[in-house]
Amino acid sequence: MVVWTDQERAYIQDIFSKLNYEDAGPKALQRTLIVYPWTQRYFASFGNLYNAEAIMSNQKVAAHGVVVLHGLDRAMKNMDDIKNTYTELSVLHSDKLHVDPDNFRLLADCLTIVIASTMGTSFTPDVQAAWQKFLAVVVSALCRQYH
Amino acid sequence: MSLSANDKATVKALWAKISPKAEDIGSEALSRMLYVYPQTKTYFSHWSDLTPGSAPVRKHGKKVIGGIGLAVEKIDDLFNGLLTLSELHAFQLRVDPANFRILSHNILVVLAMLFPDDFTPEAHLALDKFFARVALALSDKYR
Numbered sequence: 510m511v512v513w514t515d516q517e518r519a520y521i522q523d524i525f526s527k528l529n530y531e532d533a534g535p536k537a538l539q540r541t542l543i544v545y546p547w548t549q550r551y552f553a554s555f556g557n558l559y560n561a562e563a564i565m566s567n568q569k570v571a572a573h574g575v576v577v578l579h580g581l582d583r584a585m586k587n588m589d590d591i592k593n594t595y596t597e598l599s600v601l602h603s604d605k606l607h608v609d610p611d612n613f614r615l616l617a618d619c620l621t622i623v624i625a626s627t628m629g630t631s632f633t634p635d636v637q638a639a640w641q642k643f644l645a646v647v648v649s650a651l652c653r654q655y656h
Numbered sequence: 657m658s659l660s661a662n663d664k665a666t667v668k669a670l671w672a673k674i675s676p677k678a679e680d681i682g683s684e685a686l687s688r689m690l691y692v693y694p695q696t697k698t699y700f701s702h703w704s705d706l707t708p709g710s711a712p713v714r715k716h717g718k719k720v721i722g723g724i725g726l727a728v729e730k731i732d733d734l735f736n737g738l739l740t741l742s743e744l745h746a747f748q749l750r751v752d753p754a755n756f757r758i759l760s761h762n763i764l765v766v767l768a769m770l771f772p773d774d775f776t777p778e779a780h781l782a783l784d785k786f787f788a789r790v791a792l793a794l795s796d797k798y799r
Binding site: 561565627628634637641 | 687688691692708761764765766768769770772775777778780781784
């Protein structure tokens, strides 16, 4: 059972309340595909991913970035039971999408960096710790149904 | 994942931009590493104060970022250029190499915070590769 302090809950809620899903989602996914190009293996149907410019202007990438962030929104709204909230998503990523779970960590790191760049110095060590704990719980829940 | 000529140029250009703030970056990154990944504190049990921004943290952050600066200078031959540092980490400090990745991540977070316009995806890519190479060079003498 994950224990959240009131402080951690406040930090997470605050980040999401200030987040522009239509901006951060695409940016995080673009960065993942550019910085860790092997992650492109899961997006063969997305068309042109040949270089950074193509990735940044790819509409399917942008749309999917938003989908990912709405998925995280669900976790934020169910912080005390992310494990069960994500059962179907975990099965989806394992059995249908066949995503190597290590990629979740890569996307999480890129999202952290995007949020750091929008929040600047208000992304204090406390906030970073709470945020990374949240992402670790999310990643763990996504990995749970793998077999 | 070796460094292309373009990667090296990108790293050098970004370093030139950020090096005036090198000490702040070092201190901030080290502070976050110790705070967000508390297992890293095990290497510093001899310090009086491990809180973010404390004197020992600032002093050590400066040292670490100095090492990164050296690595940028020696970017064309990291394994030889960082030989002494590798021996230090292998035989004296014996830092588990997994922690190099943790520190690298925190440096990248700090750069994103302080230089959001310069820390483009391309710069992020080059720097991530560079830090991975530096970590490899640092752990070269381990066994």
